[in-house]
Amino acid sequence: xxxxxxxxxxxxxLLSFSKTKLTFWGFMMNDEHAKKVLEKFMxxxxxxxxxxxxxxxxxxxxxxxxxxxxxEDLDVVELGNTWVANFAxxxxxxxxDSFYKNYGKDYVGWNTVYYQGSYxxxxxxxxxxxxxxxxxxxxKAGLNPDNPPKTWxxxxxxxxxxxxLSDDIYGFGMPAGENYSPWQQWFxxxxxxxxxxxxxxxxxxxxxxxxxxxxxxxxxxxxxxVSLKTKQADLAKAFGEGKIGLYVSGAWDxxxxxxxxxxxxxxxxxxxxPAAWYGTHASFAGAEVLAIMKHSKHKKEAxxxxxxxxxxxxxxxxxMIWPAIFPSHVDAGxxxxxxxxxxxxxxxxxxxxxxxxPSIPAWPKVQAVLTEAIEKIILQDADIDxxxxxxxxxxxxxxxxxx
Numbered sequence: 001x002x003x004x005x006x007x008x009x010x011x012x013x014l015l016s017f018s019k020t021k022l023t024f025w026g027f028m029m030n031d032e033h034a035k036k037v038l039e040k041f042m043x044x045x046x047x048x049x050x051x052x053x054x055x056x057x058x059x060x061x062x063x064x065x066x067x068x069x070x071x072e073d074l075d076v077v078e079l080g081n082t083w084v085a086n087f088a089x090x091x092x093x094x095x096x097d098s099f100y101k102n103y104g105k106d107y108v109g110w111n112t113v114y115y116q117g118s119y120x121x122x123x124x125x126x127x128x129x130x131x132x133x134x135x136x137x138x139x140k141a142g143l144n145p146d147n148p149p150k151t152w153x154x155x156x157x158x159x160x161x162x163x164x165l166s167d168d169i170y171g172f173g174m175p176a177g178e179n180y181s182p183w184q185q186w187f188x189x190x191x192x193x194x195x196x197x198x199x200x201x202x203x204x205x206x207x208x209x210x211x212x213x214x215x216x217x218x219x220x221x222x223x224x225x226v227s228l229k230t231k232q233a234d235l236a237k238a239f240g241e242g243k244i245g246l247y248v249s250g251a252w253d254x255x256x257x258x259x260x261x262x263x264x265x266x267x268x269x270x271x272x273x274p275a276a277w278y279g280t281h282a283s284f285a286g287a288e289v290l291a292i293m294k295h296s297k298h299k300k301e302a303x304x305x306x307x308x309x310x311x312x313x314x315x316x317x318x319x320m321i322w323p324a325i326f327p328s329h330v331d332a333g334x335x336x337x338x339x340x341x342x343x344x345x346x347x348x349x350x351x352x353x354x355x356x357x358p359s360i361p362a363w364p365k366v367q368a369v370l371t372e373a374i375e376k377i378i379l380q381d382a383d384i385d386x387x388x389x390x391x392x393x394x395x396x397x398x399x400x401x402x403x
């Protein structure tokens with residue numbers, strides 16, 4: 001009997017020992033959510049055990065860099081899409097080109113993980129921006145709430161009329177005074193809407209002095225005259241209080257407004273494009289992406305985990321933790337949840353027009369300069385040509401490696 005028991009224990013130990021152990025570092029899921037999701041994966045793959053480590057956006061980037069430098073065993077890591085070029089440049093990521101060949105047609109957002117001819121991660125959860133507008137202020141200004149702005153001109157006209165309602169009511173909310181929102185919420189997407197960009201595709205030449213950037217800056221400066229210019233969180237508060245007619249933000253503000261300002265009637269529509277016959281409804285593409293690390297010793301098992309996490313049912317389960325980002329699968333919009341959340345569906349569909357930032361390692365420096373340029377124009381009423389020329393040279397120095 002003892003011998004049988006010993007043999008059984010040995011078999012159990014052997015089975016346990018033979019399990020492949022994966023490490024998964026992520027941001028979206030806390031430990032409780034991760035346990036629930038990953039238990040399903042491990043039930044489907046009993047030979048794989050997953051250890052989840054939750055990171056914070058405040059220091060997650062640095063922790064990943066430190067782990068790579070220290071040779072720590074990492075298998076799958078969730079990254080923000082603006083980090084992909086940086087880590088690809090460090091030779092820290094496994095190419096996902098073969099993954100793209102197998103799954104590319106079923107998912108959107110691949111442009112967020114493309115760098116120097118290859119795909120370095122898999123788009124998992126996508127987030128973007130859309131236009132919020134106050135129905136009551138539209139009616140007071142003689143505007144039709146059922147016909148929100150679709151073009152820049154329509155937006156400016158609507159904002160101007162609302163701005164004229166009262167001294168303490170503004171037509172539009174324009175982010176200023178912080179690092180990301182001045183360019184991210186709409187200025188750079190507006191440039192993209194014209195078909196332009198602020199640097200060339202190869203990341204070698206600055207384009208701030210181009211006609212399309214100047215066109216955008218002129219529109220944005222005019223719009224700033226009828227706008228409340230402050231931090232993004234303050235814009236959301238002012239919108240909820242009925243002091244702003246329109247502003248651009250993410251889907252997280254739907255819940256914020258419905259919870260804190262339930263009496264404020266509002267709706268959400270696509271970002272306006274430059275003109276009815278010209279441009280696109282471009283918006284900023286934010287994404288949570290899944291990367292397999294270059295030095296992972298378990299790439300086959302890591303790929304199984306990625307395949308599991310991007311499944312529409314699993315990705316939707318994760319997205320519902322904080323419904324401001326949505327699965328990248330092309331059929332995710334068919335989920336019954338969207339039937340009861342039509343404004344969230346707008347964001348899901350807006351993702352089709354979303355574009356990622358230029359895929360260059362120097363982007364953090366470039367975005368800081370771009371923010372300075374925008375704020376100089378909208379806060380200091382600076383001359384557009386002079387400002388764009390000055391900051392174009394600053395960006396060019398960064399691209400040349402001189403800054």
